[in-house]
Amino acid sequence: MGSEDSRYRAAAVLGIVLLPLALTQGGGMGDGREAAPPEPFVVIDVQGDVDHPGVRVMRGTNVTVREALEAAGGPFDGAAGLSPDRDLQTGDLLRATRNEAGDAVLHVGPMAPDALVLLRRKLDLNGLTKEELLLVPGMKDAFAEYIVKRREEKPWRSLRELSEIPGVGPKTVKKWSEYLEIAN
Numbered sequence: 001m002g003s004e005d006s007r008y009r010a011a012a013v014l015g016i017v018l019l020p021l022a023l024t025q026g027g028g029m030g031d032g033r034e035a036a037p038p039e040p041f042v043v044i045d046v047q048g049d050v051d052h053p054g055v056r057v058m059r060g061t062n063v064t065v066r067e068a069l070e071a072a073g074g075p076f077d078g079a080a081g082l083s084p085d086r087d088l089q090t091g092d093l094l095r096a097t098r099n100e101a102g103d104a105v106l107h108v109g110p111m112a113p114d115a116l117v118l119l120r121r122k123l124d125l126n127g128l129t130k131e132e133l134l135l136v137p138g139m140k141d142a143f144a145e146y147i148v149k150r151r152e153e154k155p156w157r158s159l160r161e162l163s164e165i166p167g168v169g170p171k172t173v174k175k176w177s178e179y180l181e182i183a184n
Contacts, residue, residue, distance in 0.1 A: 043119055044088050045111050046072035048096040049104075055115075063088050065106060069096060079104035091121035117179060124183035125162075126155045136179045138172060156182055 042063040047053045051073025058071060066084035068074075074096060080103060088094060093111045098104055110116060113123050113132040123132070125147065133144035146165050150156070159180060162173045 041090075042088060043090045044068055045093045045115070046074075046096070047093065049098050050074050050096050065094060065108070068094050069106075072096075079106045082106040082108060091116050091119050120178075122181040123179060125159065125180045126151060126182060136176055138175055140167075143168060158182065 040059070040061045042058050042060065043055065044058065044063065045055045046068050050069065053072060056068065056071050058067065064084065065082050065086045065088060066074075068088055069084075079096070086108070088108065091111050093109050095107045095109070096104060097107075110121075110124075111119070113128060114135055116123055117135045123136070128147075130141075130144045130148050133139050133147055134141065143165055147156075147162070150164075156162070159173055159177050159182065162168055162176065163170060
């Protein structure tokens with residue numbers, strides 16, 4: 001995927017996330033009323049063999065695979081791989097495909113790193129490319145290169161280990177911990 005496609009997708013995700021927040025804010029006319037708290041919502045991406053693939057903002061805190069597929073023009077009754085009642089969370093990518101026999105197969109994984117950063121979801125330090133690491137605020141090219149090279153020798157076990165990078169101190173590690181994690 002080109003960087004231009006990535007920028008457009010990131011802008012679309014940002015717009016989709018900010019629009020519901022803007023629409024749920026009230027009392028902005030200086031009349032003394034407090035703004036209404038935003039409704040909870042889940043932002044997911046549904047891709048694959050559905051009629052309407054793309055990023056979805058769905059109301060509520062519990063959105064199921066079934067609800068997401070129906071919103072995207074599924075449904076995939078009897079699909080293999082996932083329970084239709086499984087809850088999805090913000091940052092999930094639901095992929096619906098069909099195998100050679102025509103049976104539906106579902107898989108859930110993380111959205112693209114650029115979308116996850118916009119959604120303030122943490123990225124797995126041991127699974128990112130150099131280009132993906134550069135999405136993290138304050139990440140320099142040399143730091144990203146060091147992280148990838150060091151990971152080839154041994155995986156990162158703790159974010160504290162990032163302080164072994166020349167020029168990276170505890171403040172930088174703390175800032176990066178808002179965006180990075182070590183996934184199990």
